Amino acid sequence: MKSREKAIQILENMKKAIIGKDEELEKVLVCLLAGGHLLIQDVPGVGKTTMVKALAKSINLTYSRIQFTPDLMPSDITGITLYNKAEEKFIFRKGPIFNQIILADEINRTSPKTQSSLLQAMEEGEVSVENTTYVLRKPFMVLATQNPLEYQGTFPLPEAQLDRFLMQISLGYPQQKEEEKIIRNYKNNKTLEHIKPVVNEEDILAMQSEVDEINVHDDILKYIIGIANTSRIHKDIHLGASPRVSIDLYRGAKAYAYIKGRDYVIPDDVKAIVPYVLSHRIILSAEARIEGRKTEKIIDDVLERTYVPVVKSIEG
Missing domain, CATH: 3.40.50.300 (P-loop containing nucleotide triphosphate hydrolases)
Incomplete structure (x- = not known):
């Protein structure tokens, strides 16, 4: 890199x-x-x-x-x-x-x-x-x-x-x-x-090309999809993450891994960007808004409810 x-x-x-x-x-x-x-x-x-x-x-x-x-x-x-x-x-x-x-x-x-x-x-x-x-x-x-x-x-x-x-x-x-x-x-x-x-x-352009080459294990991809699916069925969320959100989590996690000096994505890379990718794209339920629940707390709960894979080093 x-x-x-x-x-x-x-x-x-x-x-x-x-x-x-x-x-x-x-x-x-x-x-x-x-x-x-x-x-x-x-x-x-x-x-x-x-x-x-x-x-x-x-x-x-x-x-x-x-x-x-x-x-x-x-x-x-x-x-x-x-x-x-x-x-x-x-x-x-x-x-x-x-x-x-x-x-x-x-x-x-x-x-x-x-x-x-x-x-x-x-x-x-x-x-x-x-x-x-x-x-x-x-x-x-x-x-x-x-x-x-x-x-x-x-x-x-x-x-x-x-x-x-x-x-x-x-x-x-x-x-x-x-x-x-x-x-x-x-x-x-x-x-x-x-x-x-x-x-x-x-x-x-060279950096963006190198980011494209960052390795994403199948289990990490399933983790990203799991986060999106959890947001779609969460009781406090009326409109959950779209497939475009899943794609953006995938892209963003690769870029985050890149600047952290790795050639592969780990679950922590995904977790680090989830609040920034989801916060403006999910719509809370009427009950959650009435009760004053915060988007940040709900996203934290989505992460807690999603299974986190254990991925060993997959460099190369």
Whole structure:
């Protein structure tokens, strides 16, 4: 795994901008290496945008930020066809989605119609405009931020949209000592001039290719399916994990094993990412919501109810 060291360099580079959130940054890297998309839900001002910008600068890919507002239109994302009088023909002007790292900022402040304009790009890596399909340049990753739904002016993301995000994370408020460092470094973090690229497009593609080669034992695959099945029959869950969730657990576990220095997946790799892959994609039952049960606790119970295989070293 020649590129594994470079993956760790990305992580260390991002830590220069985001202080005290090592576990969350690790999941961002997992999502990138697995070829997935990331949803970041948190209150304003905790560093969501800074984290995405630090990632973009670290990996030296094309980057665009889309500020989602109530009046944003799908064509503001995908692009628009204009008539060129000089050439007497229509010309398609590409929108910001035609970059590699997309920051969809405050995605739940726009209408469901505009939110859905991201679906094809996220699922198929393509954009269709007026009977023409454009293939997006790889690697391609959408990192969307959203405010909690109780904030005014927000629209809940449809289940189909949520299901396109491999993971959801939350940064949360920093500890006191960490906040002191953030305040002292606020000038650097405003411009991120101290963040320099450590890898390029070829490096990222090589890492993703190596992640694909990570070994997954049949018992681990059955464990992943077991977690999904347990979520589907759990009394506190109305809508359990879809087959796409199982696929994403498979992809994410391989990426997690990769950055941990292994060429094979163990049960702990799966356990480490389950909360981030499931939390935004299961719907609690009405009784569970009324009784105030937490999604995190229910996911923990799903893991406890699922048989964990004992897998010996299967390296090679």
